[in-house]
Amino acid sequence: xxxxxxxxxxxxxxxxxxxxxxxxxxxxxxxxxxxxxxxxxxxxxxxxxxxxxxxxxxxxxxxxxxxxxxxxxxxxxxxxxxxxxxxxxxxxxxxxxxx
Numbered sequence: 635x636x637x638x639x640x641x642x643x644x645x646x647x648x649x650x651x652x653x654x655x656x657x658x659x660x661x662x663x664x665x666x667x668x669x670x671x672x673x674x675x676x677x678x679x680x681x682x683x684x685x686x687x688x689x690x691x692x693x694x695x696x697x698x699x700x701x702x703x704x705x706x707x708x709x710x711x712x713x714x715x716x717x718x719x720x721x722x723x724x725x726x727x728x729x730x731x732x733x
Contacts, residue, residue, distance in 0.1 A: 636684060638691035647692045649675075649684045659688040659710065667725045668696045669704040689713040693720050 636656055638649045645663065649656040657675035661668050670692060675684045689710055696703050702725035705711035714720055 636679075636682070636687055638687050640691075640695060647688050647695070649679075649688050651679070656682075657684040657688055659692050659707070661692065663701075667702040667704050668692070668699075669725075670707045670710040673707050673709040685709055686713060693717075693723060697723055 636649050636651050638647055640646075641648050646658045646660045648658045655676065656679040657673070659670055660672040661670050663669075670689075673685055673688060675688075690713075692710070693703060693714070697720075701723075703710075703714070703720070703723045704725040705714050714724060
C-alpha cells in the first residue's frame with residue numbers, strides 16, 4: 635500500500651511502499667504559497683496512481699494550511715486542470731502597476 639507523507643526537512647511530499655520510495659513532489663514554501671517545482675515517480679511504480687496521490691496530498695496540505703498553490707511542475711499543473719474543485723487554491727499574481 636502506497637502512503638504519502640510530508641518531509642518538511644527535504645521540502646517534499648514522499649510516496650512510499652513500505653520503506654521503498656515510490657515517488658516525490660518537491661516544493662518551495664513561502665508565507666503565501668507552496669510552489670510545486672518537480673514531481674517524480676520511480677519507473678517501477680508508474681501507472682499505479684502514485685503521481686496523483688502525491689498531487690492530492692500536497693494540494694490538500696496547502697488547503698489545510700490556508701495557502702495557495704503555484705504549479706511550476708507540469709504534472710501538478712495538469713493534475714490541477716483535471717480537478718477544478720481545487721481551482722480556488724491556484725496562486726494568481728496581482729498586478730500592482732499604476733499610472
